[in-house]
Amino acid sequence: MNADDWLTDTRISYDTVALSYADQVRDALAGHPYLRAALALFADSVRAAGGGLVADVGCGPGHVTAYLHELGVDAFGVDLSPGMIELARRDHPGLRFEVGSMTELDFPAASMAGMLVWQSLIHVPDDEVPAVLRHFHRVLRPGGPLQLLFHVGTESQLKTQGYGGHPMNVHVHRRQPDLMTTWLRDAGFKVEAHMLLAPEEKASQAILFARHQPYQ
Template sequence: MSTDDWLTDTRASYDTVAVSYADQLRDAIAGHQYLRAALALFAGNVRAAGGGPVADVGCGPGHVTAHLHELGVDAFGIDLSPGMIDVARRDHPGLRFEVGTMTDLDLPAASVAGVLAWQSLIHIPDDEVPSVFGHFHRALRPGGPLQLLFHVGDESRLKTQGYGGHPMKVHVHLRQPDQVATWLRDAGFEVEAQMLLDPDEKASQAFLFARRKPYR
């Protein structure tokens, strides 16, 4: 499958489920202390690195972007799906959201103080991940933090339905944290920490906390 094919399928799928997805995740952060703690840590790392604009890449309906803003972070959201961006702008009219893709991230070099990508890397095929991390590295200022959240596993599957029963056609790639950490190091990041959520459950998730290496 070409890049255009899977990007087109992913965009169309999330356009279809945008409203129901937003309704289902509206209280996700408020109800999960570890998600809140991870975002608070990220916000603190951004401030410690000097502050500045932060890109929430794959922002969906903007609930994570909005939470970062509540923590005092100058966060803006980017998402592949125009439908998701419409919902984000509707629900959070005071914040900045734009359509874009992490496979061709349209941000100037060293222009952001932090990058966050929660559950958006899961739709990127393995052979595209190094390029995506290269885009993150280019856009980040030296010393800027990167935080990833993704599903853990060793398989890829096709998701054909979700979020209110709407039809979808997206591939979901489950990965081991050590593999993702290796890709990050190869792209020039320092990996600072890993954390598993619900490690005894089948649908566990992993955080990776990394940083663009500062100039020496």
């Protein structure tokens, strides 16, 4: 499958489920104290690095972008799905949201103070991830934090239905933190910490706390 195929499938799938997905996640952070704590750490890291503009890449309907604003972060959202961006703008009219792909980030070099990438790399094929991480490195300024949230595992599954029973056609790639750490290191990041959520459950997730390092 080439890049255009999986990007098109991902965009159409999330346009299809946008309304149901937004309803499902709108208040999701309220029940996840560890996720809120990770966002608070991210916000502190942005401030400690001097503050500035932060990109929430794969923002969906914008609920996490809005939470970052509540924490005092100058965040905006980017998502491949126009349907998701339409809902984000509707639900959070005072914030900035734009359609875009993490495979071709249209931001100047070193223009971002931080980047949050929660559950959006999960649809990117393995052979595309290193290039995406290099895009992140290019647009982050030196010392800027990058936080990733992803499903833990080793398998990839085709998701054909979800979020209200609507049809989807996306692959969900589960990955081990060690593999993600290697990819990040190769792309110019230093991984400072990682957190496993529900490590004994099938639906385990990981959060990686990384920081931009200049290429040597």
